[in-house]
Amino acid sequence: MSIDRAPEVSRRLARRLAVWGGISTVAGGALAVAGPTPRSRAFGLQNAMWGAIDVAIAAISTRQSTPPTSAKLRRLLLVNTGLDVGYVAGGAHLAARTPSFGGRITADQARGHGAAVMVQGAALFVLDLTHARALW
DSSP: OOOOOHHHHHHHHHHHHHHHHHHHHHHHHHHHHHOSSHHHHHHHHHHHHHHHHHHHHHHHHHTOSSOOOHHHHHHHHHHHHHHHHHHHHHHHHHHHHOOOTTTTSOHHHHHHHHHHHHHHHHHHHHHHHHHHHTTO
């Protein structure tokens, strides 16, 4: 009989996501407030928002009374990995095409937001795929 590694992997993922989210929130928040350019402030703001969400997800996952099974957690992480690829692509599109969203942001801000989405998507890709592989 094999041991279900999902609880251990889930706890490790939550810790790593919380650390990444905390760093993103603090560093991004500082850059959003004190960044020298609109691009850097947009980059910081986007990272701070993603970081806050990551911390919230990590907190919620640690409060689950019953951890998911390995199969369920692996499937969730693989779906998330696919979404992470989409985040990177979406961020690249935003940075390259620089849409103004009806004049709400400048091209420079679009580049900053896009770069941050690419960074966050890439980091989540690594976290999700690494932890999914730990369940095989």
